[in-house]
Amino acid sequence: MNAYAVGHLLPSAHLDDEIFVYMERIQSTLDPFGGRFLVHGASVEVREGEWPGALVIIGFPGMDEARGWYESEAYQELVPLRTRHMAGDVLLVEGVAPGYDASVTADRLRREQEQAAVS
Template identity: 55%
Template sequence: MTAYAIAHIRPETMNEDILRYIETMQSTMDPFGGRFLVHGKEVEVMEGPFPGTIVMVGFPDIESARAWYASDAYQEIRPLRTDHIAGEVVLVEGVPADYDATGTAAALRTVAGL
């Protein structure tokens, strides 16, 4: 099942470290099948406050996403971002192609006794 690394980042100023991070990141993802799905695009905020932007990377599965994040190659460049850009990073597993939210709603109704 496809998995995603999603970063909500709030960059303030560009510098050499951030540029090196951007230039190097793809090579850290390649061994794990990672590819950018969203990068360098402006977000269109529809509801609520949302400072910053999103970076989204797809991986073949959650194990690959975890292995990329824990890899020596990524951990080596990670401070180039974290020392200069505020933000959060999460890993999340996707849903299958035939996913139907009504099943999730039914399970939640059962758990909630509704």
């Protein structure tokens, strides 16, 4: 199953040169793990709630590759270039299988909840 690295980067008043170096070098850290940008620098159209900042989504073939990339020496060398100048959150998340149906998940969760209530 595909996996994703998702970054919510908060606005920064000034983009320090280290941010540009980070951006220039990040792709070379993704390549060995099959990572590719799916969303980067795009406008975010907020429909519910608030979303200050930017959204970054990087796709990977699976969680092993996503973890491997994030934990790699090459990427860890870059992390301080970003974190010294830009606050935000980064998470790794597994995608759903092809043909995923949310109603099947709802049914399973409903049964589990009913069983827990009986116990």
